[in-house]
Amino acid sequence: MHQSQGELRVSTRGKGLYEITRDVRKWAGGQNIKSGLLTIFIQHTSASLIIQENADPDVRRDLTEFFERLVPESTSWFRHTTEGSDDMPSHIRAALTSVQLSIPVRDGQLALGTWQGIYVFEHRSSPQVRQVLMHVIGE
Amino acid sequence: MHQSQGELRVSTRGKGLYEITRDVRKWAGGQNIKSGLLTIFIQHTSASLIIQENADPDVRRDLTEFFERLVPESTSWFRHTTEGSDDMPSHIRAALTSVQLSIPVRDGQLALGTWQGIYVFEHRSSPQVRQVLMHVIGE
Amino acid sequence: MHQSQGELRVSTRGKGLYEITRDVRKWAGGQNIKSGLLTIFIQHTSASLIIQENADPDVRRDLTEFFERLVPESTSWFRHTTEGSDDMPSHIRAALTSVQLSIPVRDGQLALGTWQGIYVFEHRSSPQVRQVLMHVIGE
Numbered sequence: 019m020h021q022s023q024g025e026l027r028v029s030t031r032g033k034g035l036y037e038i039t040r041d042v043r044k045w046a047g048g049q050n051i052k053s054g055l056l057t058i059f060i061q062h063t064s065a066s067l068i069i070q071e072n073a074d075p076d077v078r079r080d081l082t083e084f085f086e087r088l089v090p091e092s093t094s095w096f097r098h099t100t101e102g103s104d105d106m107p108s109h110i111r112a113a114l115t116s117v118q119l120s121i122p123v124r125d126g127q128l129a130l131g132t133w134q135g136i137y138v139f140e141h142r143s144s145p146q147v148r149q150v151l152m153h154v155i156g157e
Numbered sequence: 158m159h160q161s162q163g164e165l166r167v168s169t170r171g172k173g174l175y176e177i178t179r180d181v182r183k184w185a186g187g188q189n190i191k192s193g194l195l196t197i198f199i200q201h202t203s204a205s206l207i208i209q210e211n212a213d214p215d216v217r218r219d220l221t222e223f224f225e226r227l228v229p230e231s232t233s234w235f236r237h238t239t240e241g242s243d244d245m246p247s248h249i250r251a252a253l254t255s256v257q258l259s260i261p262v263r264d265g266q267l268a269l270g271t272w273q274g275i276y277v278f279e280h281r282s283s284p285q286v287r288q289v290l291m292h293v294i295g296e
Numbered sequence: 297m298h299q300s301q302g303e304l305r306v307s308t309r310g311k312g313l314y315e316i317t318r319d320v321r322k323w324a325g326g327q328n329i330k331s332g333l334l335t336i337f338i339q340h341t342s343a344s345l346i347i348q349e350n351a352d353p354d355v356r357r358d359l360t361e362f363f364e365r366l367v368p369e370s371t372s373w374f375r376h377t378t379e380g381s382d383d384m385p386s387h388i389r390a391a392l393t394s395v396q397l398s399i400p401v402r403d404g405q406l407a408l409g410t411w412q413g414i415y416v417f418e419h420r421s422s423p424q425v426r427q428v429l430m431h432v433i434g435e
Contacts, residue, residue: 021297
């Protein structure tokens, strides 16, 4: 049994989903683990990680718009507003999704379903560099 | 330290929660691990995994209806509609819950709380077969 | 490679976020693991675990109020009402967040981002004692 750790830096340019499936697969494939568990963790409170459909881009657009409407920037009663109108919605959208995902590794590969892609879900409007940690354990 | 992997196929017949606690417990109990960590992962983007109250069935009904109302099939602005009116809501409901859960194993048993049950949360209307992967590591 | 398990009891006094970062860090720091993965799991269906901003307390207040409005106690169509008007909203709020978090350990420390704190998100109004399990594996 062994483990290793790595990290990704993901540059984002506004709200939306940024696919990292290939980067995670590539890193995981180089850790000499045939069977195990991969965990990814994003070190932020205004961006999150989700697994979503990787086929029709409209899915990502609709998903982003849904969160835009569910937690509107224009919410009048927010107290935490000094960092911009997109900041408090970002924290809530991150809470509604997740900052961490664990995925089994089988036959040396990430065991994602056919339509599953891994995405950084950026909730801020301005460009950001997001830090994603990766941990894999297995043999 | 050792690990093992398994899978469950869960047949669903429309939206709602399908309990898999007993199946997961049974599999985990057969892996010869006294102490460790179990992870389950569903390989889909229109079904998810949640832990919910396992006592009153009304909890599951209310939960399902809440998600039905929060992300209505009748949403007029969805672009991704070619796979049916229940498809885009499915992706969003999966994003709002989770495709993965990790649960400690103690004394050879899943360390669930008294009222916690593990469920596949099916978001599609038509019958489906859902693939759930299981990974356990420990000793 | 080795692992260990522990638990925290967290007393809550009504809805809101209760920080446990220091307790988790302290426990993790005593397990003699330089590199690995920590998982925390809450054994309840009406409280959850989230990572949120640890700076401005208004973030936690706005977050709590958002969930209060998204899943109102006054919802007329809930069936599961015998345990109090705050019970069914609690289950839904737990489903919308998470009962489990996994965080990498690096250089003997939890690899949280600068602004990330770990919180028990209490959804019930009355005082509770919440059981949080901790598992760490690594070397």
